[in-house]
Amino acid sequence: MTALMMPEPDRKTLDMRAEIVAQLREIVPGEGVVDTTNGMRVFESDGLTAYRQLPMVVVLPETVQQVSRILKYCQRENIRVVPRGSGTSLSGGALPLADAVLLVMSRFNRILDVDLANRTVTAQPGVTNLGITRAVEAQGFYYAPDPSSQIACSIGGNVAENSGGVHSLKYGLTAQNVLGVEVVLINGDVVRLGGKHLDAEGYDLLGLMTGSEGLLGVVTEVTVRVLQKPATARAALIGFASSEDGGQCVADIIAAGIIPGGMEMMDRPAIHAAEDFVHAGYPLDVEALLIVELDGPEAEVDDLLSRVAIIAQNNKSVTLKISNSEAERLNFWAGRKAAFPAVGRISPDYYCMDGTIPRKALPQVLRGMQEFSEQYGLRVANVFHAGDGNLHPLILYDANKPGELEKAEAFGADILRLCVKVGGVLTGEHGVGVEKRDLMGEMFNPVDLDVQMRVKVAFDPQALLNPGKVFPQLHRCAELGRMHVSGGKVAFPELPRF
16 A cells, blocks of 8 residues: 555454454344454455555345344444445545454345336445346346446445446436435434435435535435437547547537537546457557447437548547447447457556546646656557546556556546546545545635535534545544634644544
């Protein structure tokens, strides 16, 4: 691990480890508690593998009652808890703590209800994203948000991080597709927010919970909306001699009032890596490749594709290929979906970033990333959801070379600062976790962060749920209205806050 600062382990909790393990075994009998070093090793990191930490103990509950009892016990004994889904988070959102119970929800893996009359599916949080589509595709339905990790990522993790995917431009992120959740709070209370109806009454607590990164409660059930598969879906594969031309084409498509089902962009390094890995038929003599998918009635799709082709030509496109079959359309997407593992074949390690910018700023940000690349001496491959400006730069480095991870982290931080500078935000769908935690001050002032922390404290007064994530400072309850602050200065400023 680099110099990432995390909460100091609580000695009292560590001294109680044997008792904690015994209590957890009473709540979750059988093989539901893992406390051996080798057994816990598989849980020491999530998708952000640069940071690793063995948990104190791992527990895998199977029922809502067990989750409730675990959280109630941990609150009573002041024990930290880190919730975890499939562990695919790329922001370190599920990074364990040495003195925390790692609450793994992977055994909550059943589809509970399929209600196509209301176009909903209710699933446990451990069901994979793709598993929801698989449950309804025979009836001609699908679940729209589709992260690249959809074969492995869990719907509970999608809710925690407000995940997106290639079809988010038209159909929205997780927040726009979740109708209801069941959540267990730190005191063990089980609450339901929303349901099968579209508009929840009262405060939008469902919206608050979506994207909360495990800081407010543990999701034990999710109800999502599913959509009927469109009559037609075709994709255009468009190559450009420069990323700037591709970025301008994206802006012009949206400006023309065309909302594609998906619109993704890749630069030369990503194109070559994906083609070598998948053999999707991508052109290799272009600097940028744009995939534009249109869906809907056949006549509408044909018309929109012709308009997209004209816009592409006006932006100096050098290649244009339109899918003529479902297999060809899926092949176009296969390379994009496999971009992350493909890049892993050309570099020992890579650091996947996640930031969002206004579409018009794309050329500026791409130029800035190239300057950073030269400054740090590290290559970068770009894959991004072009339609909504969600960037995923992949910084290539070798962790075996001293100092390269630190350079990659600094490179990534500069990219995110640039995103904020041009009017964007620190994240699009990967969450804040530990990766962007210390950059939150670039986007929010102290008042903003204090308000967010007060919401956290309302749900979790002892700050036991997923501590050390999201917030750049470790606030104490006493600092939230019950500690005298003079001249803007907090007492005991020498104490580390992170």
